[in-house]
Amino acid sequence: MVYLSPKITQHSGSVSNKFYYDIEFPKGHIAIKSFHAEVVDDAGDPVSLQETYLHHWIAVRYYRRKGVNDIKYNVNLGFHQSDFIIAGNAGMCDHGLPQFFGLGSETRKTSSVVPDPFGIEVDAMGCTECRCNLYNVTNDEYGRPLDPDYVGGLNCCYDGTQCKVKNGLESVERNLYLKYTVKWVDWSDSIVPVKIFIFDITDTFQHTGIHDCLIEYDIEKSTNGVTTNNFTSTTRSSAVFPIDGNVVYGVAHQHSGGIGSALYGEDGLVICSSKPIYGKGKDAGDEAGYIVGMSTCYPKPGSVKIAKGESVTLESNYSSEKSHTGVMGLFYILVVDTCLNLSEPVQIHEESKV
Numbered sequence: 001m002v003y004l005s006p007k008i009t010q011h012s013g014s015v016s017n018k019f020y021y022d023i024e025f026p027k028g029h030i031a032i033k034s035f036h037a038e039v040v041d042d043a044g045d046p047v048s049l050q051e052t053y054l055h056h057w058i059a060v061r062y063y064r065r066k067g068v069n070d071i072k073y074n075v076n077l078g079f080h081q082s083d084f085i086i087a088g089n090a091g092m093c094d095h096g097l098p099q100f101f102g103l104g105s106e107t108r109k110t111s112s113v114v115p116d117p118f119g120i121e122v123d124a125m126g127c128t129e130c131r132c133n134l135y136n137v138t139n140d141e142y143g144r145p146l147d148p149d150y151v152g153g154l155n156c157c158y159d160g161t162q163c164k165v166k167n168g169l170e171s172v173e174r175n176l177y178l179k180y181t182v183k184w185v186d187w188s189d190s191i192v193p194v195k196i197f198i199f200d201i202t203d204t205f206q207h208t209g210i211h212d213c214l215i216e217y218d219i220e221k222s223t224n225g226v227t228t229n230n231f232t233s234t235t236r237s238s239a240v241f242p243i244d245g246n247v248v249y250g251v252a253h254q255h256s257g258g259i260g261s262a263l264y265g266e267d268g269l270v271i272c273s274s275k276p277i278y279g280k281g282k283d284a285g286d287e288a289g290y291i292v293g294m295s296t297c298y299p300k301p302g303s304v305k306i307a308k309g310e311s312v313t314l315e316s317n318y319s320s321e322k323s324h325t326g327v328m329g330l331f332y333i334l335v336v337d338t339c340l341n342l343s344e345p346v347q348i349h350e351e352s353k354v
Contacts, residue, residue, distance in 0.1 A: 001026055004040075005178040010052065012171040013127065015135075017159035021062075029187040031119025034112045035059060035101040037180040038284075046284035047176060049105050049292070053128040055157075057178055058102030061087040061122070089196035090335070092205075092239050093213035097198045097330070103253060104328075108285040109277050109293025110251060114194065114334060115301075118248050119185060121193045127164075128256065129325045130157035134164050152325030153216045194248060194334040199239065199263065201316040201329030206238045216328055219257060222320035232259065233320035235329060238313045245335035247271055247304040250297040253330040256290060257318045263331050264313040271304055271312070272297035272333065306335065 003024045008016050037057050039047045068083045088098045100120060103110055105128075114120060127134060131152035139145055141158035150156075157163070165171070185191065202214035217235070225231040250272030252261035262273035277293035279286040286292060297304075306312060316329030 002179065002181045005180070008176045008178070009173060010176055011173045012169055013163040013165040015157045015159060015161045015163065016176075017157075022064075026122075026182055026184050030122050030184040031114075031187050031191045031193075032100070032122055033114050033119060033183040033185060035180065035182055036107070036112055037103070037178055038108050040177055040179045042175050044179070046108070048282065048284040049279075049287040049290045050282065052176060053290075054105050054107065055128065055130075056102065056104045057107070057180075058099035059180075060099050063087060089198060091197045091242055092199050092211055093203060094211040096213045096215050097200060099198070100196060102332075103294075104255070104291075106253070106276065106291045106294045111296045112251075113183075115248055115298055117190055117192050118194045118301075118334065118336060119187075119191045120196065120334070121187065121191075122184075127157070129327070130154060131325055132156040135161045136164075137161060151218065153218075154326060156326075192336055192340050194336055195243070195245065197241075197333050197335055199237075199312070199314045199331040199333075201235050201237050201261075201314055203237050203239055203314075205240070211239065216326045219318045219320055219324040219327055221323040225320060231319050231321040233318045234315060235318075236313055236315050238311050241306045241308065241310045241312050243306075243335070244308045244338045245306055246302050246338060247297070247299055247306065247333050247335055248301055249334040250274065250299075251294050251332050252316075253294065253328055253332065254291060254316065254318070255324065255327040257322075257324045257327065258291060258329075259317045259319055261314070261316045261329060261331060263333070264315065265306065266311045271306065272299070272331070274331070301336070305338065 005020055008018060010016055039052055039054050041047055062084050064084045086098045089100060101112060129152050135156050137156045140155045146155055200213035200215065202217050204210060204212040219233050222231050252274035254261060254276055258276050260273065260275040263271040265271050275295045276291040279288050279290050279292040281288060314331050318324060318327060
């Protein structure tokens with residue numbers, strides 16, 4: 001099925017960070033096989049990242065109290081409020097990354113296909129780096145003063161903020177939509193359910209024993225890169241994996257400046273590595289200087305295992321030839337419990353809704 005989000009009206013330099021509930025979605029007891037999204041205009045044509053930068057989109061599953069129709073997000077309570085609660089994924093963060101799917105600028109050229117016979121079970125139940133000085137922001141979305149050392153990130157480009165534009169640039173209002181395509185199959189005994197795990201490079205677990213994921217971080221400009229001929233900034237974090245499982249899919253998420261990411265097992269071997277695909281032109285999906293895709297991993301089922309209690313290390317690499325603010329280092333994997341058996345491939349729905 002192909003769907004459109006509600007209309008998002010923008011003009012030059014404006015920011016939109018919307019939360020939409022009860023969106024159109026396939027119904028019934030199903031297995032999600034892929035979730036693809038992109039920004040399009042009124043005519044349904046793809047919008048270039050050079051015109052509208054897609055920082056992030058996420059799809060989150062939640063439970064709603066019966067009789068409640070008007071739900072609004074409240075940052076002070078998080079998603080866990082009295083009228084609804086997030087179903088979340090299997091890990092690794094205790095809060096902050098509850099999505100089932102979610103990407104950013106790389107969405108057009110990053111595969112999200114869940115290989116057969118696996119499926120995600122769903123029951124019927126700058127300006128782009130958000131630099132604060134460009135947004136003239138000193139408080140966050142809820143009026144709380146920002147730390148003087150906070151140079152840029154999500155807290156400076158929340159919904160309704162305005163980035164500086166070139167002098168004389170005519171501000172033209174336009175309507176945009178997030179177009180998302182969902183492929184699924186009807187649930188059956190032949191489908192093997194997968195668990196979603198999202199690793200975050202800012203996870204404090206190895207230092208605190210708590211999965212406190214800070215989501216974003218900064219890259220400082222290298223002061224000795226010319227001397228060493230090395231402009232790579234490497235960040236690592238480790239976490240203990242909670243189950244025995246086989247990895248069947250993996251992909252990283254990075255921002256512009258990213259040069260690759262990898263997950264390593266306790267033995268030092270690569271579980272999955274993912275590298276950015278940079279655009280080279282001007283067309284939507286090939287914008288020069290932007291990450292327009294990420295490489296993915298599809299290990300042969302049973303070939304890449306993670307043991308319960310194993311220490312898994314995430315490594316995220318960025319170019320430090322110049323500074324970057326509000327970057328991310330996430331790694332998304334789908335894992336099958338080792339006690340489950342594989343079965344025959346299943347038929348994927350590819351219907352379109354006009």
